[in-house]
Amino acid sequence: IAGITQAPTSQILAAGRRMTLRCTQDMRHNAMYWYRQDLGLGLRLIHYSNTAGTTGKGEVPDGYSVSRANTDDFPLTLASAVPSQTSVYFCASSDGTGGDTQYFGPGTRLTVL
Amino acid sequence: GQNIDQPTEMTATEGAIVQINCTYQTSGFNGLFWYQQHAGEAPTFLSYNVLDGLEEKGRFSSFLSRSKGYSYLLLKELQMKDSASYLCAVRDRDYKLSFGAGTTVTVRA
Numbered sequence: 001i002a003g004i005t006q007a008p009t010s011q012i013l014a015a016g017r018r019m020t021l022r023c024t025q026d027m028r029h030n031a032m033y034w035y036r037q038d039l040g041l042g043l044r045l046i047h048y049s050n051t052a053g054t055t056g057k058g059e060v061p062d063g064y065s066v067s068r069a070n071t072d073d074f075p076l077t078l079a080s081a082v083p084s085q086t087s088v089y090f091c092a093s094s095d096g097t098g099g100d101t102q103y104f105g106p107g108t109r110l111t112v113l
Numbered sequence: 114g115q116n117i118d119q120p121t122e123m124t125a126t127e128g129a130i131v132q133i134n135c136t137y138q139t140s141g142f143n144g145l146f147w148y149q150q151h152a153g154e155a156p157t158f159l160s161y162n163v164l165d166g167l168e169e170k171g172r173f174s175s176f177l178s179r180s181k182g183y184s185y186l187l188l189k190e191l192q193m194k195d196s197a198s199y200l201c202a203v204r205d206r207d208y209k210l211s212f213g214a215g216t217t218v219t220v221r222a
Contacts, residue, residue: 031208042200042214043156050208058209090155094208101146102210104155 003027004105006091012111013081021076021108023091029103030096032074034058034066036087037107043090049074050096081112115139115203115211124219125191133186133216135201144204147175147186150215151197159199160186188218196220 004025013019025032034046035058045058049068063085065077074093078085089108094100116138125131137145144163148156162168162177162184174187188195198215205211 033210035212040214043202043210043212045209045211048209059211096208100208101158101161103158106155 004091004093004103006089006105006108008108009106010109010111012113013078015082015112017081019078019081019110021078021089021091021110023074023076023105024072025074025091025093025103025105026072027093027095027103028071029093030071031094031100032068033092033094033102034064034074034076035090035092036060036085037090038087046076046089081110083112086110086112115205117201117203117211117213119199119201119213119216121214122217122219124221127191127193127220127222129191131188131191131218133188133199133201133218135184135186135213137182137184137201137203137213139182139203139205139211141206142179142203143206143208145175145177145184146202146204146210147173147184148200148202149197150200156200191220193220193222 007022033048035043047066049055091105092102094102119135147159150156160175172189177184200215201213202210
């Protein structure tokens with residue numbers, strides 16, 4: 001079934017640890033995005049990639065890094081997790097053309113203690 | 114950047130109509146999206162407006178006025194399954210989305 005998958009579904013992490021959230025899409029979409037969703041704040045863009053090999057910073061990029069080695073995968077890495085990074089993380093993709101819609105993965109619930 | 118406002122919560126009765134308003138201020142408007150998000154799930158696409166006017170899709174309609182920086186999502190013949198959060202999102206000229214905080218709609222029998 002075509003779509004976006006994310007792993008893990010949920011994770012509890014000790015502060016200071018490194019963590020990579022995985023995102024894979026099989027729709028051959030050019031653009032991919034990482035958001036975090038916090039109560040009362042809505043979805044905020046962390047990083048994005050308009051095409052394989054390129055990445056850009058969103059609204060809240062500090063403490064996060066991404067890579068886009070190929071079209072399908074867009075991992076998000078927390079180099080040294082802090083409690084303020086406790087959130088639900090959503091990956092999304094779109095075909096990157098004029099009227100395109102972003103489609104979201106199921107999310108990863110991350111708790112940093 | 115974008116500044117997007119929508120009400121926090123709304124309650125309506127099954128079978129009724131609810132209108133969710135969204136106002137925005139933007140430095141480069143390139144379309145407005147509405148998403149539905151059930152608790153614990155991912156947002157799913159509902160509608161897209163880039164020109165002024167009304168877009169109708171079954172029980173859901175979305176309206177846009179670019180000059181007023183205003184949109185609304187109209188939900189008709191409300192059903193219990195429509196209880197969810199509704200997210201207004203504005204796209205900029207770089208195709209990035211900025212989201213409002215969402216409106217939680219509760220449908221009561």
